[in-house]
Amino acid sequence: MRLSVRSVQNQGIPTASMADIAFLLxxxxxxxxNFEVDKTQVFLPKTQIREEIPKKAAYISITESGQIRVSxxxxxxxxxxxxxxxxxxxxxxxxxxxKQFVLxxxxxxxxRYVDGVIDSxxxxxxxxxxxxxxxxxxxxxxxxG
Amino acid sequence: MKLxxGSVNDEIPTASMADIAFLLxxxxxxxxxxxATRGIDFSLPQEDNSSLVDKEESVLIEIQPGGVLLVxxxxxPLDGVLEYLKPKLERNPMKPVIIRANEMTEYGYMVSxxxxxxxxxxxxxxxxxxxxxxxxxxxxxxxx
Numbered sequence: 001m002r003l004s005v006r007s008v009q010n011q012g013i014p015t016a017s018m019a020d021i022a023f024l025l026x027x028x029x030x031x032x033x034n035f036e037v038d039k040t041q042v043f044l045p046k047t048q049i050r051e052e053i054p055k056k057a058a059y060i061s062i063t064e065s066g067q068i069r070v071s072x073x074x075x076x077x078x079x080x081x082x083x084x085x086x087x088x089x090x091x092x093x094x095x096x097x098x099k100q101f102v103l104x105x106x107x108x109x110x111x112r113y114v115d116g117v118i119d120s121x122x123x124x125x126x127x128x129x130x131x132x133x134x135x136x137x138x139x140x141x142x143x144x145g
Numbered sequence: 146m147k148l149x150x151g152s153v154n155d156e157i158p159t160a161s162m163a164d165i166a167f168l169l170x171x172x173x174x175x176x177x178x179x180x181a182t183r184g185i186d187f188s189l190p191q192e193d194n195s196s197l198v199d200k201e202e203s204v205l206i207e208i209q210p211g212g213v214l215l216v217x218x219x220x221x222p223l224d225g226v227l228e229y230l231k232p233k234l235e236r237n238p239m240k241p242v243i244i245r246a247n248e249m250t251e252y253g254y255m256v257s258x259x260x261x262x263x264x265x266x267x268x269x270x271x272x273x274x275x276x277x278x279x280x281x282x283x284x285x286x287x288x289x
Contacts, residue, residue, distance in 0.1 A: 004286075007164040015163070022166030029173035045256040050183035102184065107253030111208075111246040113283070114255070117282035122189055131256055132184040 002108045038077040038104060040069050045107040046136035054100050058092045060085065060121075063104040064115045073099070082116050089124035097127070104132040187260060187278070203241035203277075204230060210247055212254040223261055227269050234271045241275045248281065 040061040054072040060064055070088045071077035072095075080088060092099050105114050119130060206226065207215040214221050216229055220246045233240050242262060246255040253279075279287070 018164055019159075019163040022163055022170060026166060026169050027175065029170065033173060033176075041191055045253040047184050047185055047256060047260040051186045053182045053184055105252050107251060107256070110248060111250045111252050111255055112248035114252045115246070115248065115280050118278065119282050122280065122283075124282045125191070126189055127191065129187045129189060130184040131187060131259070133256060133260075135183075136260075 005027065037071040037073060038069060040077065040104065042104060043108065044104070044105040044132055044134045047131075047133040050133060050135060051130065053102055053132070057100040057102045057130065058089075059102045059104060060089075060117055062103070062109050062117065064106040064108050064114050066109060068113075068117065082113070085117055086120040086123055089121050089126055093124050093126055097125070099126070100128045100130060101126050102124045102130045102132050181203055185256065185263060187259070187276075190277075191249070203243050205243045205245060206258060208244070208246040208250045208254050208258060210249045210251070212251070214258070225259060226258070227265055230265070230273065231269045231271060232268075234265075234273065238267060238271070239275050240273075241277060242273055243277045243278065243279065247286070 038059040038061050040063060042061060042063060058073045059069075059077055061069045061073040061077060066082075067079060068082055068085060069077040069079050070085065072088075072092050089101070092101075103114070103117060105117075118129065205215075205217055207218075210222075211216065214223060214226065216226055217268075221229060230240070230242065241280075244255065245257055259276070259278075262276055265271055265273045
């Protein structure tokens, strides 16, 4: 009896589609990349309620020591004196009355710093503030603060 | 003399395309930062629809340094605030709630209280619709 010759199998890993996959990944990262306008390092308070913050919102960050940085939403944040927050906010609201503001404050900062910023935003007739927070988990909720 | 012409490859070399692509992927993976883009929204009163909140008719939540809560001058734990508010909200769904934090109180405690009030629909089935966070300037001007 004559046996048929076994077909020779290619043992190499097919890499023809590697470049396609790589470019798809690049497109994914390019679309989803989020350029932070404010890179201030703070420990955010944790909350259970968290709404999505609109893109291009203006940022006001307050560090634990009370230093304030501001950004109109498109440029990198710059440090300002607390008394200048009102003029910054008024300028932003004058350009766009519906502009949302994001307050990115350290959870340990004394409230008087936050109070001053909120007061400036109220005087500038800002409409909405988002208090930036992290997701609270069951464990972190038990820790408190 | 016979000259020999070299043949020119007229295809674009794509052998290094995958290498370049993977370098770009590594760049994006390293530089991508997963920014916190969520928070609690708080609508500020606009001049045309704002009204003075009557202190006597409202629930006053004072936050002392260290996170101690005084609700209508009575100490309460954070998880007891909504139970305290429930009968008042049943009688008056627009019951004003004022959050007043001491200037030395850590900001995180104020956010915790505000977060607790925003969770009212899930916890007690009622919404706290009228929350005020007066600033020190407003307190100096309007508190009586």
